[in-house]
Amino acid sequence: QSALTQPPSASGSPGQSVTISCTGTSSDVGSYHYVSWYQQYPGKAPKVMIYEVTKRPSGVPDRFSASKSGNTASLTVSGLQAEDEATYYCSSFAGNNNWLFGGGTNLTVL
Amino acid sequence: QVQLVQSGAEVKRPGSSVKVACKASGGTLSRLAFTWVRQAPGQGLEWMGGITPMFGTAKYAQKFQGRVTITADESTSTVYMEVTSLKSEDSAVYYCARDMTTWFDSWGQGTRVTVSS
Numbered sequence: 001q002s003a004l005t006q007p008p009s010a011s012g013s014p015g016q017s018v019t020i021s022c023t024g025t026s027s028d029v030g031s032y033h034y035v036s037w038y039q040q041y042p043g044k045a046p047k048v049m050i051y052e053v054t055k056r057p058s059g060v061p062d063r064f065s066a067s068k069s070g071n072t073a074s075l076t077v078s079g080l081q082a083e084d085e086a087t088y089y090c091s092s093f094a095g096n097n098n099w100l101f102g103g104g105t106n107l108t109v110l
Numbered sequence: 111q112v113q114l115v116q117s118g119a120e121v122k123r124p125g126s127s128v129k130v131a132c133k134a135s136g137g138t139l140s141r142l143a144f145t146w147v148r149q150a151p152g153q154g155l156e157w158m159g160g161i162t163p164m165f166g167t168a169k170y171a172q173k174f175q176g177r178v179t180i181t182a183d184e185s186t187s188t189v190y191m192e193v194t195s196l197k198s199e200d201s202a203v204y205y206c207a208r209d210m211t212t213w214f215d216s217w218g219q220g221t222r223v224t225v226s227s
Binding site: 034045048057091093099100102104 | 145147154155156157169171172205207210212213214215217218219220
């Protein structure tokens with residue numbers, strides 16, 4: 001199975017909103033409510049920001065929100081802050097005990 | 111809060127094997143599930159497989175079937191991931207993470223494995 005498709009880069013100015021897409025297929029994103037999003041700083045381990053499509057773990061700012069429509073999931077970061085500059089990965093269950101990740105999106109805060 | 115601490119960096123020859131350890135604290139191993147994800151230099155994340163120690167059975171991504179073995183030692187609260195027949199393409203940072211069934215929670219700090227002759 002192929003990785004999920006994300007744009008390689010995204011950017012926005014402080015205070016603005018930016019949305020990152022994650023496109024899969026009807027066998028993964030389109031079939032399961034198990035899409036999650038991870039934030040990764042260079043040289044650090046990933047950190048979950050969103051799970052089960054729209055849920056935020058405790059401690060994640062409510063500036064982070066997400067949704068899903070058909071085979072595409074989206075992560076929106078509102079009120080961009082300098083600390084949001086990182087790489088974001090989406091992940092989806094793909095059935096048969098298999099998980100897929102996206103290729104990652106480098107978010108730049110201008 | 112479960113914390114995961116991984117073993118140190120490794121340098122291996124092509125064709126050899128590597129076993130990475132992931133020690134859990136803050137929870138009972140048998141009540142947890144774990145997954146392994148790797149990241150090649152400058153690349154994205156790749157799911158390798160996982161284990162639920164209580165059941166003892168591991169699951170693997172098709173790509174790694176037969177070359178990767180994930181085990182758990184409840185006496186030391188440690189999960190292991192072994193890769194055999196190493197190739198240069200296996201050079202990566204390997205992460206363990208707590209598997210919450212529908213997402214991955216606490217992550218280890220990562221273990222860099224370099225395969226070079």
